[in-house]
Structures are given as C-alpha cells and as structure tokens.
Amino acid sequence: MDTSARQKIPLNSLSPRQLMELDACTRCGECMKWCPIYAVDRSADLIPGNRIAALRKLLKSQHGIRARLAAGNRISKEEVERLIEVLYECTTCGQCHFVCPARIDTVELWEDLREAVVEAGLGPLPDQAEYLRVLKKYENPFKEPRENRGIWVQRGLEQGTLYRDLPLITESPQPVLFYLGCTASYNTEINLVAQWVANLMHYAGVRFGVLGNQENCCRGKLRRMGDGDFAAKAAENIDLLNSLGIDTLVTNCAGCFKTIFQDYPRIKKINFKVYHAIEYVDMLIRERRLQPVNLVPMKVTYHDPCHLGRHNGIYDAPRRVLQAVPGVEFVEMERIRQNSRCCGMGGGLKMGFPEIQTLASAERIREAERTGAEAVVTPCPTCFLGLQAGAARAESDISARHLMELVNISVFGR
Ligand code: SF4
Ligand code: SF4
The missing domain is CATH 3.40.50 (Rossmann fold)
Structure with missing residues (x-):
C-alpha cells in the first residue's frame, strides 16, 4: 500500500450531498455511544464523528484552496495511514446513521470513501485485499473449485437432511431461483441452512431451482470494501440472472440480499423480485402453505x-x-x-x-x-x-x- 502523504484521494465517487454531509457533523458524540466497534476497541479515532472530522481535514488539505496555495498537503503519512485503517475497522452496520441527529448517510459514505481510497491505491488493508483477490480468482472466498459449488445438494440427500433433489434451473426452467451464496454453498455447517430452506419451499409447493455450479458469488464484498470492479462484476451477474426467465429470486444470505436487492438495480435493471428466505417463509406461513x-x-x-x-x-x-x-x-x-x-x-x-x-x-x-x-x-x-x-x-x-x-x-x- 502506497501511503505517500502527497497521494490524493479522488473525490469523484463522492456526491455533492456527501461532501456537504462531511460538514454537517456537529461532533455531538451520539454515534460514539452506539458504535459496536468503538465499544470493543476504545480508540478515539474510531468514533464516527472523529472519523468524519479527520476526513474533512484530509479532503480540505488535499483539495481545498489552502492546499492549492501551498501546492501540497499538510497531512502526515501517519495521519493518512490511520484514517485508512479506521475507515476499514468498521462493519458498515449503519448504526451511526440511525442515531445521528444530522442523519448523515454513513453507510454510503464509508463505502464510497473506501472506493476513493482504493482508487488512490491506498486500500483496502493487506488481509482484506488478499480476501478480494481470492474472491475474484475463485468466485468464492474459500479457494474452492467451482465444480464443488453445487455439492451441497448431493451431500444433503446422502445425509438425509435434504428431503428431495433440486432441479438445476438452467436445465429445467422454474419461476423461482434459490440463490445460495458462497458460505451456504461451501461451508458444510451452513449447507444445512440451505437444506432447511429448500425443504420448506418444497413442502409449500414452490416451483424453484438452483444454479448449482453455475452460481456466482454475489460480489457484494467488492462493494463493501470499495473495490472498483464491483459495478462490472455485478453487471455480469445481473445478465446471468436476467437470462434465466425467473420471476422471483430468494436469497439465503442477508448480505446477498442487500447486494442483489439494493445494489444491483443501481447498476442495471433486474427483471425479477428479490426476497430474503425469511420473508419468503413468512409469506408461505401467512398463506398457510407452511x-x-x-x-x-x-x-x-x-x-x-x-x-x-x-x-x-x-x-x-x-x-x-x-x-x-x-x-x-x-x-x-x-x-x-x-x-x-x-x-x-x-x-x-x-x-x-x-x-x-x-x-x-x-x-x-x-x-x-x-x-x-x-x-x-x-x-x-x-x-x-x-x-x-x-x-x-x-x-x-x-x-x-x-x-x-x-x-x-x-x-x-x-
Ligand atoms: S452522531 Fe452524527 S453529528 Fe453527531 S458526531 Fe456522530 S456523525 Fe457527527
Ligand atoms: S457503520 Fe461503522 S462507524 Fe458506524 S456504527 Fe457501524 S461500525 Fe461504527
């Protein structure tokens, strides 16, 4: 990671509203009381309000009039490094947004700032960068081969935890796609979660299928960590999902749900409805199908x-x-x-x-x-x-x- 003090963080991924939001923070300290990460790592730099103040200083010194007059910036290498660290020591949980009297949209702000940091070649942190490298190369974060992605079905049938076989949606078109995500596909314990959902959907008479080895990672972690490839990678996945002719997609994982339901439509139109499995099961229970x-x-x-x-x-x-x-x-x-x-x-x-x-x-x-x-x-x-x-x-x-x-x-x- 090049943390040259003169390296500029590009602002083009921040909207004018976000730039104004940096000035809207009054440092009231409310977010400090609620941040789950500050609660366990009491470094003042982690307090969302302090992070915003540091960003304001960085951006003004790199892009403001004074920076132009001084033909340089006044932020030390250590300050830049620390700012990047605290930007990534965050779950983007959104708690600070909900308690903020100024309603600063911190989730979008943190993610867009991460994108700017990555664009400048200053992030993410080394272990996170390695995670993303593996994710892009293997299409999952576990270095598992693609041909093992659909093995959970066979495994479940053999163990008796999956009660019926599932059609591959590419071979037998169905109106509903059950989208597993990487963890449920490969983690043997979380395989069970997918099997429980599949059992319930079968019992309720839902006509659904899975993508098996053809399922991709939702690529949401790219967006969460600011990787600039997210839009292109998500668009590839949208094209695949749109081509299936489904009317509904049910996700197993809350992270995949956010990515497909919230992030994908900002990139490209999706032609199906998206539910998380728990919403779908709730609907099946209310319809007395379960x-x-x-x-x-x-x-x-x-x-x-x-x-x-x-x-x-x-x-x-x-x-x-x-x-x-x-x-x-x-x-x-x-x-x-x-x-x-x-x-x-x-x-x-x-x-x-x-x-x-x-x-x-x-x-x-x-x-x-x-x-x-x-x-x-x-x-x-x-x-x-x-x-x-x-x-x-x-x-x-x-x-x-x-x-x-x-x-x-x-x-x-x-
Ligand atoms: S709650 Fe909002 S206004 Fe108050 S310090 Fe935190 S970010 Fe700033
Ligand atoms: S989004 Fe990050 S900074 Fe805000 S409360 Fe959650 S962990 Fe803390």
Whole structure:
C-alpha cells in the first residue's frame, strides 16, 4: 500500500450531498455511544464523528484552496495511514446513521470513501485485499473449485437432511431461483441452512431451482470494501440472472440480499423480485402453505442482521416466523431493530480485524444472555457464524441457532 502523504484521494465517487454531509457533523458524540466497534476497541479515532472530522481535514488539505496555495498537503503519512485503517475497522452496520441527529448517510459514505481510497491505491488493508483477490480468482472466498459449488445438494440427500433433489434451473426452467451464496454453498455447517430452506419451499409447493455450479458469488464484498470492479462484476451477474426467465429470486444470505436487492438495480435493471428466505417463509406461513405444528419448547431471543434490519427495514417478518413456531418463548434483547448491536461480521471487518469481530459478537452474546434465553436465533448464515464465534469467545452457555432450523423442526417434526 502506497501511503505517500502527497497521494490524493479522488473525490469523484463522492456526491455533492456527501461532501456537504462531511460538514454537517456537529461532533455531538451520539454515534460514539452506539458504535459496536468503538465499544470493543476504545480508540478515539474510531468514533464516527472523529472519523468524519479527520476526513474533512484530509479532503480540505488535499483539495481545498489552502492546499492549492501551498501546492501540497499538510497531512502526515501517519495521519493518512490511520484514517485508512479506521475507515476499514468498521462493519458498515449503519448504526451511526440511525442515531445521528444530522442523519448523515454513513453507510454510503464509508463505502464510497473506501472506493476513493482504493482508487488512490491506498486500500483496502493487506488481509482484506488478499480476501478480494481470492474472491475474484475463485468466485468464492474459500479457494474452492467451482465444480464443488453445487455439492451441497448431493451431500444433503446422502445425509438425509435434504428431503428431495433440486432441479438445476438452467436445465429445467422454474419461476423461482434459490440463490445460495458462497458460505451456504461451501461451508458444510451452513449447507444445512440451505437444506432447511429448500425443504420448506418444497413442502409449500414452490416451483424453484438452483444454479448449482453455475452460481456466482454475489460480489457484494467488492462493494463493501470499495473495490472498483464491483459495478462490472455485478453487471455480469445481473445478465446471468436476467437470462434465466425467473420471476422471483430468494436469497439465503442477508448480505446477498442487500447486494442483489439494493445494489444491483443501481447498476442495471433486474427483471425479477428479490426476497430474503425469511420473508419468503413468512409469506408461505401467512398463506398457510407452511404450518409449523410441532412444539419447539425453547426460550429464545432474536438478533437482527444489519443487512436485513437497518439496511432494508425487515424487522417484523422474522419475528412473525419465530412467533408462529409453537412452544417458542420469545424475549427481546435491549438493543433491537434499528438499534440492534452488530455482530461484527459485515463490511470486511472480520478479514482485517478478526479479533475485533469476535469481541463485538461476544458483546452481542452477553446482551442475549441478559434476557435469560437459552438460544439467540438469526436468519442470516453469516451472523449465525459470527454469533457462534461470539458465544465461544464469551464462554457462554447460550447457543446460536439459525431460525430456519427451528421452522424446519416445527414443520417436519425432526
Ligand atoms: S452522531 Fe452524527 S453529528 Fe453527531 S458526531 Fe456522530 S456523525 Fe457527527
Ligand atoms: S457503520 Fe457501524 S461500525 Fe461503522 S462507524 Fe458506524 S456504527 Fe461504527
């Protein structure tokens, strides 16, 4: 990473509104009270308001009148390096946006600034850059070969956890595509999550298929970490998905949902509706096509994934699903819905700061413990993994469970 103090961060990826937003911060300190990363790494540079102040200084000194008169900038190499570090020590969870009295759209700001930093050749951080290199080369972050992407179906049938075979949508066109994402495709534990969703959709009579080995990564992590290839890579994927003739796409992962539902249409028109699996299952239950009838006696609390909750307003569907499962005693945590504490898994933080991620998820686990629940459930495979890591870190007796498992048990009795 070239961190020359004279290296300019290009502003063309920031809109005039965003440039004005940098000046809108009054440094009231509200974001400091809520940021899940500052809560576990008490460096003042991480406070969103301070980060904005540092950016303002950097941009003024590199692009302002004084910089032109001085024919140079006044930011030290160390200041530039630190600013880039704190920009990437962030899950882009959006909590600072929701509590900010000036309503600064920080998620877009952080992502666009990352793009500017990458364009200047100053980011992302080395471990994050390696993650993106692998993602682009292998079409998944695990260095797995493409021909293994669809193996979860066979594995599920052999293990008896997937109850019926699934058609490949390219061979047998179906109106609904179930889009797995990388983690559910390759991670053997998260394979199960995909199988639970597939079992439920089959039971409800949904005509759906999968892409198998032809599925690509949604490429959302490129956008989250500011990689300038995101638009072109996303457009390739949009062309593939548009060519399938589907009317609906159901994602397994909250991150894929945000990418396909929110980011893709800004790049190119998509010709299908997009749902996260939990919204879809909620709809199937409300239409009485799915009936959770078997008791699941368990006291649980619910973790809102940032990409479903704060970023897309999906708060009620998962809670309705949870409450439709007989036997479940549902208790809320203190921080929920738009103030839900991030588990630390988003925005590429885990790739650059794995220790901070587990500390953040351990904090969420401690909140869950205070409810007296025996399990914290979530409908996002990534949060599920993050909360598991947090439970281990906190040496907690509470377990992290995926919401689809509870629905699967209640519908099928096993
Ligand atoms: S809450 Fe908003 S206005 Fe207040 S310090 Fe944070 S970013 Fe600035
Ligand atoms: S997006 Fe989340 S992690 Fe990043 S600064 Fe804001 S509150 Fe902190």
